[in-house]
Amino acid sequence: MDGHPSLNRIGGIALVAIPLAFLGYFFVYPLLTVLVTGFWADGRIDLDPIATVLGRSALLNVAWFTLWQALASTLLTLLIALPAASVMARYEFPGKRLVRAAIVIPFVLPTVVVGSAFLALLGPDGPLRLDLRQTVWAILIAHVFFNYSIVVRTVSTYWERIDPSLAEAAQMLGAGKVQTFWRITLPMLRPAIASAASLVFLFTFTSFGIILILGGLEHATIEVEIWRQATGLINFEVAAALALLQILGISLTLFAYSRYQERRAVQFTHQAHARPFTSTTRVERWRIAANIVLMLALLGTPILVLIERSLRSTDGYSLGAYRDLGTRIEGLAAPATTAIWNSARFAAVATMLAVAIGLAAATVIAYRRGWLSRSFDALLMLPLGTSAVTLGFGFLLALDSPVDLRSSLWIIPIAHAMVAIPFVVRTAVPVMRSVRHRLREAAATLGAPPNRVWREIDLPLVARAGLIGAGFAFAVSLGEFGATSFLALPSNPTLPTAIFRLLSRPGAESFTGAMALSTILMAATAVTILLIERLRTDSLEDF
Numbered sequence: 001m002d003g004h005p006s007l008n009r010i011g012g013i014a015l016v017a018i019p020l021a022f023l024g025y026f027f028v029y030p031l032l033t034v035l036v037t038g039f040w041a042d043g044r045i046d047l048d049p050i051a052t053v054l055g056r057s058a059l060l061n062v063a064w065f066t067l068w069q070a071l072a073s074t075l076l077t078l079l080i081a082l083p084a085a086s087v088m089a090r091y092e093f094p095g096k097r098l099v100r101a102a103i104v105i106p107f108v109l110p111t112v113v114v115g116s117a118f119l120a121l122l123g124p125d126g127p128l129r130l131d132l133r134q135t136v137w138a139i140l141i142a143h144v145f146f147n148y149s150i151v152v153r154t155v156s157t158y159w160e161r162i163d164p165s166l167a168e169a170a171q172m173l174g175a176g177k178v179q180t181f182w183r184i185t186l187p188m189l190r191p192a193i194a195s196a197a198s199l200v201f202l203f204t205f206t207s208f209g210i211i212l213i214l215g216g217l218e219h220a221t222i223e224v225e226i227w228r229q230a231t232g233l234i235n236f237e238v239a240a241a242l243a244l245l246q247i248l249g250i251s252l253t254l255f256a257y258s259r260y261q262e263r264r265a266v267q268f269t270h271q272a273h274a275r276p277f278t279s280t281t282r283v284e285r286w287r288i289a290a291n292i293v294l295m296l297a298l299l300g301t302p303i304l305v306l307i308e309r310s311l312r313s314t315d316g317y318s319l320g321a322y323r324d325l326g327t328r329i330e331g332l333a334a335p336a337t338t339a340i341w342n343s344a345r346f347a348a349v350a351t352m353l354a355v356a357i358g359l360a361a362a363t364v365i366a367y368r369r370g371w372l373s374r375s376f377d378a379l380l381m382l383p384l385g386t387s388a389v390t391l392g393f394g395f396l397l398a399l400d401s402p403v404d405l406r407s408s409l410w411i412i413p414i415a416h417a418m419v420a421i422p423f424v425v426r427t428a429v430p431v432m433r434s435v436r437h438r439l440r441e442a443a444a445t446l447g448a449p450p451n452r453v454w455r456e457i458d459l460p461l462v463a464r465a466g467l468i469g470a471g472f473a474f475a476v477s478l479g480e481f482g483a484t485s486f487l488a489l490p491s492n493p494t495l496p497t498a499i500f501r502l503l504s505r506p507g508a509e510s511f512t513g514a515m516a517l518s519t520i521l522m523a524a525t526a527v528t529i530l531l532i533e534r535l536r537t538d539s540l541e542d543f
Contacts, residue, residue: 019361019380019421026418027383030394037397038240053241059225063245066205066221069136073143073204074197080144080298081151082193087291088152089159091284099292100153106299107149108529109522110479111209112496116503116518117302118142118214120309127305138214143207145298147200154199158192201253206246206387209481209496213503222246223389227485230393243390250387306522310515314508321516329513331505332498333490336517339498343521346409346494347477350416354473355466357417358424365425366432377425384422388482391415396486411487412494416477423476424469431465471532475525495521 039050053059088100106114118141122132132138208223215221217228222242229239311317325336332339365377383391395415399405405414481496488497495517502514 015360015364016376019357019364019376022357023379023418023421026395026414027386027391030391030398031386033398034240034243034390034394038237038244050241050244052238053245059238059242062220062225062242063222065219066223066246067249069139069143069219069221070201070205070207072136073140073147074200076140077144077147077151077200078193078197080294081148082155083287084148084291084295085152085155085159087288088156091288093288099295102299103149103152103295105149105303105526105529106145107147108475109146109525110481110496111146111207112213112481112499113306113479113518113522113525114142114146114302115210115213116499116514117306118145118210119503120515121302121305122214125309133214134216134218136215136219139207139211139219142210142214143200143204145302146210147203148295148298150199150203151193151196154196155189155192159189198253202250205249205253206389208387208389208485209500213500222249223387223482226387226389226393227482230396231486236397239393243387243393246387246390303522306515307519310512310519312512321512322520324509324513325516329502329510330507331502331510332493334493336498336513339493339495339517340520342492343478343495346413346416347474349410349413350420350477351470351473353413353417354420354424355470358421358469358473359428359462359466361421362425362428362432366429377429380425381422383418388415388419388480389485391418392483392486395483406487407489409492412484413477415483415487416480417473419480419483420473420476423472424466427469427472428462428465432462468532471528475528475532478521478525478528 053063084103088096118138119133120126122128122130122138122141124131124133132141205221206223207221208227211219211221211224212227215224217224220228222245226239226242226246229235229242310321311319313320325340328335361376361380365380392415395411396406399411405411479496480494481500484494484497485500488494490501493501499514499517499521502510502517
């Protein structure tokens with residue numbers, strides 16, 4: 001393999017073959033099995049499942065609700081988050097770094113934790129004294145909470161690099177601030193806004209945990225309906241038809257976004273570094289304060305309410321719900337501590353698999369230029385654009401031969417690894433490409449063999465990138481719920497499945513237990529992300 005002296009032909013073939021084999025058997029094969037199950041009968045293509053979906057008003061209503069709630073969630077998120085993006089891009093204020101870091105926390109929380117937090121906040125016993133359970137308003141608010149950081153971080157990062165002299169020139173020519181924004185700034189921001197909007201739309205279009213907890217089956221999306229048809233009604237053909245419908249929706253969204261970026265791309269001068277300025281007027285200070293208060297209220301309140309409800313009992317506040325996790329709670333086939341242990345060990349195995357496969361694939365992408373690198377990179381990103389519910393459904397249908405993995409504990413970490421591999425690849429490839437080729441040439445000139453060149457020059461940086469990728473993989477595995485809802489047995493629950501089962505049962509004990517498990521899952525995810533941020537900072541300093 002060209003591009004790196006330490007990779008011989010045999011090693012290069014292995015680095016390509018292993019990720020391809022893993023991706024082919026655990027991703028492509030299950031998805032093809034879903035399609036075959038739904039549309040192949042008696043040796044011919046059978047379109048009856050599609051006709052069934054299109055002929056049932058209830059299923060068409062599910063598809064329509066999926067579309068319009070995703071559009072509404074996207075528009076509402078943009079409306080609320082764009083003012084904050086403006087403040088983060090244009091102003092410097094005390095605590096800005098802390099605010100920028102805190103904004104990311106809701107997005108990395110598992111969806112079942114977000115659903116649990118808003119169930120506590122918007123339920124009849126919440127501080128607002130509103131019962132918005134199983135309403136579209138609870139879903140929309142939770143989606144804004146979850147996707148707020150996407151818009152703020154994406155748009156503000158782009159905005160702060162726009163050359164301010166363009167707006168200043170417009171104002172010198174007589175344009176007011178509003179006219180300057182609409183005529184100069186907004187057209188330049190369109191690519192960033194479109195990018196953020198497309199991501200929010202995809203996340204809300206394929207939303208599962210939040211919809212299932214807050215909306216229930218009364219407000220089901222395609223994702224939820226696939227789960228219900230496959231696990232509740234055992235109607236695999238209809239589930240497969242819905243999965244195809246969802247894949248088409250995702251593909252059309254990605255295509256529309258790509259075409260928009262091609263046609264609406266704006267070329268202009270970027271600043272090398274952001275140049276925010278300190279607020280000077282009372283209006284500007286009030287604007288900053290209002291946005292920070294809104295951030296704290298939107299992002300902090302659900303988390304605080306979640307923690308508070310996990311501590312509430314009939315006799316006041318106590319740690320009773322946490323102490324009871326070691327005993328058998330009604331609604332769970334095993335003690336809740338079993339779910340904690342399962343999530344930890346599944347995440348550990350999934351992390352090892354994701355790092356091993358992801359680093360092998362990243363090596364091919366980083367060190368081998370040309371069509372192979374580009375094709376390999378695109379192929380490995382496909383799991384990010386595929387519904388986790390569809391992937392879990394495919395596992396359930398496909399992995400019965402030559403070895404039946406469906407009842408094996410291995411199937412869960414394998415599914416988690418499949419979702420986590422793209423994160424490892426995206427983390428490692430830029431680091432691998434950043435190593436200067438001259439350093440390797442100098443080491444080789446001084447007599448170092450290829451293996452030593454790799455060990456002394458590449459490995460230290462790649463190891464740090466591997467640790468960051470491992471952190472992402474561990475966090476993804478801890479909170480994964482879509483595929484796990486198909487694969488986890490009642491006797492071996494994970495934290496997300498245990499939380500959902502407790503929330504599905506009536507009674508204060510089950511609800512408080514779910515809040516306690518959600519708090520534990522939230523804390524574990526937050527600690528993992530903080531470690532990732534620390535490793536990233538140290539990596540930049542070392543580099």
